[in-house]
Amino acid sequence: MTRDFRQALRDADAAWAGEVPGPLTTRLDARLRDSLKPRRRLRWSDVGLVAGGAVVGALLVVTLYRPVPGAVVDEPVRPGGFEVSATAKAPAVTVTRDEVRVDEELELYDAPRQLRVTASAGTTLKREAKGVRLVKGQGVFQVAKQPGRPEPVRVLVSGGAIEVRGTRFTVTQEPDGPGHVTLEEGAIDFRFPSGRVKAVLPGETVHWPEEPEELAPLPVLPLPPPSPPVGPKPVSSRSAAAANWTEFDRRLRSEVVLKRVMALRQQARWPECVEELERALELPDGAYGPGTRERLSWELGSVLTWPLHDAPAACWHWTIHLKTYPRGRYSLEAARAREALECAR
Amino acid sequence: MAVAAQLEVEAEGASFEDVYRAHREQVLGWAMRYCAGRRDHAEDVAHDVFLKLHQHFERLAALEEVGAWLYRVTVNEALSRLRRERSFGAKVKRLFFGEEDSGPAADHDFERHERTLLVERALRALPDKERVVVCLWALDGLAQKDIARTLSLSEGYVSKLLARAQERLAARGWEVTP
Numbered sequence: 155m156t157r158d159f160r161q162a163l164r165d166a167d168a169a170w171a172g173e174v175p176g177p178l179t180t181r182l183d184a185r186l187r188d189s190l191k192p193r194r195r196l197r198w199s200d201v202g203l204v205a206g207g208a209v210v211g212a213l214l215v216v217t218l219y220r221p222v223p224g225a226v227v228d229e230p231v232r233p234g235g236f237e238v239s240a241t242a243k244a245p246a247v248t249v250t251r252d253e254v255r256v257d258e259e260l261e262l263y264d265a266p267r268q269l270r271v272t273a274s275a276g277t278t279l280k281r282e283a284k285g286v287r288l289v290k291g292q293g294v295f296q297v298a299k300q301p302g303r304p305e306p307v308r309v310l311v312s313g314g315a316i317e318v319r320g321t322r323f324t325v326t327q328e329p330d331g332p333g334h335v336t337l338e339e340g341a342i343d344f345r346f347p348s349g350r351v352k353a354v355l356p357g358e359t360v361h362w363p364e365e366p367e368e369l370a371p372l373p374v375l376p377l378p379p380p381s382p383p384v385g386p387k388p389v390s391s392r393s394a395a396a397a398n399w400t401e402f403d404r405r406l407r408s409e410v411v412l413k414r415v416m417a418l419r420q421q422a423r424w425p426e427c428v429e430e431l432e433r434a435l436e437l438p439d440g441a442y443g444p445g446t447r448e449r450l451s452w453e454l455g456s457v458l459t460w461p462l463h464d465a466p467a468a469c470w471h472w473t474i475h476l477k478t479y480p481r482g483r484y485s486l487e488a489a490r491a492r493e494a495l496e497c498a499r
Numbered sequence: 500m501a502v503a504a505q506l507e508v509e510a511e512g513a514s515f516e517d518v519y520r521a522h523r524e525q526v527l528g529w530a531m532r533y534c535a536g537r538r539d540h541a542e543d544v545a546h547d548v549f550l551k552l553h554q555h556f557e558r559l560a561a562l563e564e565v566g567a568w569l570y571r572v573t574v575n576e577a578l579s580r581l582r583r584e585r586s587f588g589a590k591v592k593r594l595f596f597g598e599e600d601s602g603p604a605a606d607h608d609f610e611r612h613e614r615t616l617l618v619e620r621a622l623r624a625l626p627d628k629e630r631v632v633v634c635l636w637a638l639d640g641l642a643q644k645d646i647a648r649t650l651s652l653s654e655g656y657v658s659k660l661l662a663r664a665q666e667r668l669a670a671r672g673w674e675v676t677p
Contacts, residue, residue: 157614157617157672157673157674158673158674158676159618159621159637159668159673159674159675160637160675160676162614162615162617162618162673163618163622163633163634163637163638164637164638165614165615165618166536166614166615166618166619167528167531167532167638169536169615170528170531170532170536170615171524171528171531173531173538174524174527174528174531175524178527178538178541178542179523179524179527181542182523182527182542182545182546182549183523185542185546186519186546186549186550189546189550190550190553
């Protein structure tokens with residue numbers, strides 16, 4: 155049965171229209187009243203107020219942080235933590251936040267570290283998170299003893315760091331170049347970028363940059379005398395010796411060899427490093443702790459590949475390495491190195 | 500037409516409040532029609548139409564065609580509302596919060612004429628544009644070219660929409676006489 159849609163629609167429309175007066179209209183009234191409620195518009199005076207506030211804020215910031223040029227006032231100033239000693243007579247100092255450039259000799263004090271420095275004219279000092287850096291110039295540093303302090307106070311220079319626990323010393327630093335420290339009293343340690351630490355005695359002077367230090371010779375481990383051959387199969391003296399090495403010997407040897415290799419790497423003494431590694435790899439299996447031989451082999455491959463670019467030797471070495479340690483810790487690196495060297499398969 | 504009679508009053512410096520009172524029920528009626536009897540949709544559409552009227556009132560008060568303007572804006576607002584209904588966000592909202600249409604109480608629905616419910620169902624089953632075009636054609640008695648002008652569509656497209664709507668309604672057992 156078909157129905158007349160147009161007629162039905164008209165009836166429905168009439169029914170809808172009948173629903174309009176009543177809650178629907180009342181709701182619409184309320185909503186519109188709410189939507190058309192006058193809201194406070196932004197006026198020029200508001201903009202002015204906000205702009206004025208911003209200017210005042212900016213002025214405050216500038217006043218608090220602007221550099222202090224020329225002479226410093228009578229009261230001690232605290233530019234980035236440094237205080238100028240109250241006894242100093244109107245010194246010429248330029249301060250930019252944590253950096254101080256001294257134009258005339260001046261005594262400065264870094265309160266958190268209890269570090270007092272008499273800086274010569276032309277000296278630049280900088281406060282850093284790790285310590286006070288002598289950028290250039292000369293300063294006599296004095297650090298109070300701080301028994302509860304967990305870390306030593308550090309004076310940073312281009313060639314390392316001076317670690318202090320309460321003492322007096324003079325530091326001279328050329329701009330970004332060499333320098334030296336002379337200890338007057340107490341005790342300091344000088345930490346070089348390589349990680350080497352030099353204990354400085356009173357009256358001693360340490361210079362930087364670090365001179366390559368002669369490496370300590372490899373400690374010779376006492377090899378037990380070769381055991382007499384037992385049974386039909388002869389045993390080589392080295393293997394026999396290796397069999398008698400204790401766990402302590404192996405670990406010590408591993409540690410020493412790796413340290414030597416690291417030191418040679420840091421000083422970029424590549425041919426010596428290769429020699430050292432080759433010599434180390436000649437020792438039998440039992441000579442090292444677990445994983446050391448593989449590590450040494452990887453070190454040798456890396457040195458031949460990257461700094462020396464010795465493609466034939468490196469390719470040959472990586473082939474042996476991958477055969478010896480097919481699923482080793484450095485297989486991925488070895489494969490990458492072979493790819494970079496374009497080694498033949 | 501009742502609108503034409505009211506326009507004369509409006510032209511003589513009537514306030515927004517006066518125009519709103521004069522057209523409120525008519526705009527709601529149109530909105531109900533194009534929203535296929537959904538009260539909450541119709542209310543939203545009417546609200547937005549009168550907000551627009553308020554925004555443009557200074558300019559429109561000088562015109563003599565406020566009624567025509569309201570009619571056109573209601574149709575277009577209803578279409579936009581329907582389009583928004585189909586957006587992904589609206590679907591997600593419906594999924595989590597259910598249908599918005601609270602409408603009158605359920606017992607009131609039962610009292611509704613069965614035929615009205617069937618028409619609402621048939622209309623809601625039509626795509627948005629077809630629904631509005633059918634209403635403009637069947638209830639307002641607009642010719643295809645007038646529908647095209649009102650909705651800013653081509654006459655050919657309107658003709659196609661009408662034909663499709665007729666087919667859909669016929670499939671549901673409705674006879675649509677030209």
